[in-house]
Amino acid sequence: MNADNETIIVRIPKVAEHGGFPEFLTEYTISNKCPKCGAKRAIKRWEDYSYDGSKKLLCDRWDNECGHYDTYESIRQEAKKDDFDKLTRMVDEARFNLSTKLGREPSLQEITDHLEAEGLIPPINEGVYV
Numbered sequence: 001m002n003a004d005n006e007t008i009i010v011r012i013p014k015v016a017e018h019g020g021f022p023e024f025l026t027e028y029t030i031s032n033k034c035p036k037c038g039a040k041r042a043i044k045r046w047e048d049y050s051y052d053g054s055k056k057l058l059c060d061r062w063d064n065e066c067g068h069y070d071t072y073e074s075i076r077q078e079a080k081k082d083d084f085d086k087l088t089r090m091v092d093e094a095r096f097n098l099s100t101k102l103g104r105e106p107s108l109q110e111i112t113d114h115l116e117a118e119g120l121i122p123p124i125n126e127g128v129y130v
């Protein structure tokens with residue numbers, strides 16, 4: 001992996017109102033750079049409590065070199081966008097491969113079936129939308 005483009009894993013609540021339940025903790029893989037200015041992110045890391053207004057939950061906290069502040073919500077949005085980009089790339093690739101194989105533009109269903117067969121996405125009935 002390119003040293004300039006490394007990722008870090010952070011463990012934070014996946015919803016704002018976590019009610020203190022550790023089930024709501026999840027790990028996100030994010031860039032090691034501040035999305036606002038590109039300075040090094042998380043030069044100092046520790047664990048602290050997230051307070052949702054009623055209950056506390058122990059999760060990751062960190063300081064960025066630049067002093068910009070990442071909120072848990074901004075991390076969730078950042079991870080969601082990364083997932084979306086990944087999915088878009090996967091679908092584009094499948095569409096290209098299938099159209100080469102079929103000699104025509106594949107249907108969305110065929111693309112989905114292909115991604116499922118390759119194990120790249122979970123079965124649609126588990127709630128993934130393409």
Ligand SMILES: [Zn+2]
Nearest residue numbers: 034037066068
């Ligand atoms: Zn910054």
